[in-house]
Amino acid sequence: MSINFEHTTEVENSIDEAFAWHERKGAFRRLMPPWELAEEVRADDNLNEGSQRIFRFPMGPIKMSWVAQHTAYNPPHSFEDIMLKGPFKSWHHIHKFSENDDGKAVIHDQVNYRLPMGFIGNIVAGRMIKKRLTRMFTAREIRLQRDLKRHAEFSSASKKKILVAGSSGLIGRQLVAFLDTGGHDVWRLVRRAAKPNEKELTWSPENGEINPNELEGFDAVIHLGGAGIGDKRWSKKRMKLIETSRTESTSLLAETIAKLDKKPECFIVSSAVGWYGDRGDELLDENSTPGEGFLPNTCAKWEQACQVAKDAGIRTLNLRTGIVLDATGGALGKMLLPAKLGAGGPIGRGKQWYSWISMDDQIYATHFLLMNDNLEGAFNLVAPNAVTQKTFAKQLGKVLRRPAFMPTPPLGIWLLFGKMGVALTTESTRVNPTKLSDAGYRFEHENLEPALRDCLGIW
Numbered sequence: 001m002s003i004n005f006e007h008t009t010e011v012e013n014s015i016d017e018a019f020a021w022h023e024r025k026g027a028f029r030r031l032m033p034p035w036e037l038a039e040e041v042r043a044d045d046n047l048n049e050g051s052q053r054i055f056r057f058p059m060g061p062i063k064m065s066w067v068a069q070h071t072a073y074n075p076p077h078s079f080e081d082i083m084l085k086g087p088f089k090s091w092h093h094i095h096k097f098s099e100n101d102d103g104k105a106v107i108h109d110q111v112n113y114r115l116p117m118g119f120i121g122n123i124v125a126g127r128m129i130k131k132r133l134t135r136m137f138t139a140r141e142i143r144l145q146r147d148l149k150r151h152a153e154f155s156s157a158s159k160k161k162i163l164v165a166g167s168s169g170l171i172g173r174q175l176v177a178f179l180d181t182g183g184h185d186v187w188r189l190v191r192r193a194a195k196p197n198e199k200e201l202t203w204s205p206e207n208g209e210i211n212p213n214e215l216e217g218f219d220a221v222i223h224l225g226g227a228g229i230g231d232k233r234w235s236k237k238r239m240k241l242i243e244t245s246r247t248e249s250t251s252l253l254a255e256t257i258a259k260l261d262k263k264p265e266c267f268i269v270s271s272a273v274g275w276y277g278d279r280g281d282e283l284l285d286e287n288s289t290p291g292e293g294f295l296p297n298t299c300a301k302w303e304q305a306c307q308v309a310k311d312a313g314i315r316t317l318n319l320r321t322g323i324v325l326d327a328t329g330g331a332l333g334k335m336l337l338p339a340k341l342g343a344g345g346p347i348g349r350g351k352q353w354y355s356w357i358s359m360d361d362q363i364y365a366t367h368f369l370l371m372n373d374n375l376e377g378a379f380n381l382v383a384p385n386a387v388t389q390k391t392f393a394k395q396l397g398k399v400l401r402r403p404a405f406m407p408t409p410p411l412g413i414w415l416l417f418g419k420m421g422v423a424l425t426t427e428s429t430r431v432n433p434t435k436l437s438d439a440g441y442r443f444e445h446e447n448l449e450p451a452l453r454d455c456l457g458i459w
Contacts, residue, residue: 001122002090005111005130007137010104013148015097018105019076021148022095023047026177026186028055030147033139034359034455035327041065047079059087089114089121107144109137135457142454143360146444150364151182154371161217162370163201165189165253166224166270170329171321171362175224178363187218205249212256220266220370223253226302229272230331234294243298250305258312266370267309271318273355273382275299278427281353285434286320286378295427303378315376317369322355322382322431324362327455339396345406350390352428355382358445359455368441380433384446389425392448399452 011018021027025045032038037058044051051070056063066086073079076097083091096108115121115129162179166172167188179186187199194200203210205225215221227245232238250269257264276284277291290296303318310316323331338344357365365381387395397404433441445451453459 001118002112002114003122003126003130005113005133005137007109007134007141009107009109009141009144010100011107011145011148013105013152014103015099015105016076018107018144018148019097020183021144021151021181022079023075024181024183026180028053029173029177030143030181031140033136033457034143035457036136037328039063047073049073052084053081087116089116109140138459139457146360146364147178147181150178150367154182154367157371159183159185160219160370161185161187162220162222163187163189163215163218163264164222164224165203165249166226169224170326171270171324171359172224174359174363175222175366178367182367203252205245205252208248208252210252210256212260215256215264216260216262218264220268221253221257221264222268222366222370223250224270225249226270229274229295230334239294243301246298246302247305250302251308254306254309257314258308263312263314265315265373267306267314267316268366268370269302269306269316269318271299271303271320271378273320273322273380273429273431275303275320275378276429276431279430280428281430283430283432284380285432286380287434315373317376318378319366319369320378320380320382320431321362322357322380322386322429324357324359325451325455326359332455335396336400339393339400339402339404342397342403343406343408344393344396344400344402345404345408346390346393347408347425348389350388350393350407352389352426353386353430354389354392355380355386355429355431356392356448356451357382358451360444364444365436365441368436368439372439375439377435379435380431381436382431382433383443383448383451384433384437385448386430386432387448395449396452399449399456399458 025043028040028043039056041054041056043053047070049070049072053068054065056065064087067084068081069084070079070081078094078096080094090113092112094110098106100106115125162184164172164176164186167176176186176188187201189201189203191204194202201214227241229242257267274295275290276288277293277296279291290300306316306318325332327333327336335344361383362381369375369379393404445454
């Protein structure tokens, strides 16, 4: 039995602009629902008939592959793809582009699919699949509309050639995809051997190795790399790695680009609100003094490692990022399972402040800083309304429709995660994005609950 699903999206852009966005390689990542954990295995760089895209996604305890092949291509009016391998018995997706009376683009998605086991499959999974498709295409519509609007804000600016280190991380994957869909020439700086025919350059920061000749001609260099802060317990060895993976790699990049004949216009480097340390209820902004302890000291050295680039006249920005909301990883990813089990209540008294930012705002704010050539220095990348941990737990429980009152003592956190867990969950940092707001950045998510609903697909 064949089932038909349809969804229509209207955007402010022309049909040519909307179609061009879909043609770019990063469109797949940006259109993937933010709660879906998909791994791209291989992708051709066009939508021409016969081109393919292969990705894996979890289905219960196993990973399933999806092989999609494009079967028709008629720019800027339509393209089609079918599933060669995957969970459906068959799948045919037609993407149609048209214009309304105002000249705005309308994207009409039509999916025709069949489930395994025929009639029985429809009875068992039919309603669930339709509900999942509705959530997925609603998320695609929201992301597409937002991305196109953000790119349109700088439509008159020249496209940039950008090098990104840390492109495989949680933020890096989304940033690279977003910049790519905006028509920028995006390259990745990777620690493995560069893949043939891919826009990749190789470096080895732990060995101090990088080829300066390959870095000539980039307009911007963005460095997001560093060993994960919340991935493992903080042994002395791990703490040393957390620091050196940031400072040594940043120093290597800064020193290299400072000596280039054609220096990049912009150098953007990650940092964190950990720079401010455990400050209780104190309201902090970019003019506040640094904190004390491991995380503030690490962040201070991290930002200081950029100085040689600043001294060479390169516009340098340090992104002091808070808790980035992403359902597939990071802090929120770790919170989801206990929260879904009803055990996501306050940690200790729950009065510690959490400074958070949605993934889309993290990406859009970075783009905003990249494209405004009068901005430099440290910027807090957090939403305007920080919340206490207790409020965070309550709002997450509300969105998930789960209780959130069972407290977790700090001792329990220490036993499970050690010093790292206590520092990341009980220290209080209440940060304002003063410079970013004063510069004119418009937040997609100023308040926590809508941001959580967005990234979890629960509206």
